[in-house]
Amino acid sequence: MTQGRASEAPAPRDLPYRLFGRARGVTAGAHRAVGSGGAGAFLRHASLLELPDARRIDMRASLLDPLGGMKVRRFENRARIDVFILLDLSGSMTFARDGEHDPVAELCATIAHAALRGQDRFGMIAAGPKARADLAIRATRRRGVAEEVWRALRSEPGEGSGVAGLLDSLDQLPARRSLVFVVSDFLLPSAATDALLAGLWRHDVAPIVVRSSAVERRLPAFGLVETRDLETGRRRLVLMRKSLREAWLDKSRRRRAELERIFLRHGRPAFDLVDRFDADAFADYLLSGGA
Structure with missing residues (x-):
């Protein structure tokens, strides 16, 4: 992808999403x-x-x-139904971006396009430790909303730690059952993830886990590694060795397994958004029952 192409929103496409259970709309x-x-x-x-x-x-x-x-x-x-994105904008979510790609912006814009093409309404709630009213989109069928989402998220750096703002914003969702895509790296305590999903009990929730393959594939077996906390900016040097590398990888695997148990307890498995947004893989996830 060239730099010029990366500045454009994803092309509109249909997505085979559906609501678990029956809708209660009148339109x-x-x-x-x-x-x-x-x-x-x-x-x-x-x-x-x-x-x-x-x-x-x-x-x-x-x-x-x-x-x-x-x-x-x-x-x-x-x-018709309402399709919402509940977006984590904490600092740790910035790791997936580079000069050419923004997989989160691509995902959100694609969902917005698909919702409008499917004659549904699209809305978005974005927050980190604090709610972001400037990025909130009420359920709408307004033309151009997908491009609006794309532009806003491409320039949004994200900051702070935690998802308290998302928890505080849940009452902005409609009372009527909606399809809610929760987009986050879910680098949270299990109790916080469980509380977030439990707060969405009346809705059909589809988790999207944003991950970087560098955490596992580029971790050296030995040597000095500089780490940086994206939420606090704190840096430190770590002497990587085989035992520490295996411990980190094991912890990552156990965290992902625990997340999957939480997701299934609240209704459905997650889609892994790793490094780049693959629209075909996302469509396969939706067809297989992800949403």
Whole structure:
């Protein structure tokens, strides 16, 4: 990717996301909704007494009914939903960026594009230790919102530690069940991650774990390693050796396993966003039941 291309928002594309369970919206859309009626996807036949709507009479099914009853087509309601991104903007989330790529901005802009193309509404809540009202987007179908998300996140450095701001912002989500993508590196105590997901109990939550492969692939077996805490800016030199390297890698594996248990307890597995945003891999995750 060239520098010029990297300054452009991702091309619009459809994503096969769906809401676990049934939507409760009243505006016609693409998602299975509560109830049935006279429009939408065909569900089953009903008797005219059950659904007294002569416009929906199916003459062929009525003639084939051995009891001679009048059959009416009954349809499954379909509705629009709200698609939200809950974005962690703490300092540790800046590690994934370089001069050409911003996988988080690409992910968020792609989700925004897909939501609008799917006739749903898109919204975003961004926060680190404090809520970021300047980056909040109320659920909307406004044209250009994906490009707005792209530009805003490309220039956003992130700072501080923790996700207290996200926890404080959960009441900004609608009461109606929505699809919420939680985008974070989840470098949090397990209790904090559990509290964040528990606060989203009324919604369908899809976690996106932002990771860097450098943590495992570029860790030397021996030598001096300079580390920097992205949230505090603190630097220190560490003498890396085989035993310490194995301990770090083991801790990373155990943390990821614990995260997966937490995610599954709250409904679904996570998508790993490692180094670069791969739209095809994300679509595969959604198709496999991720969202």
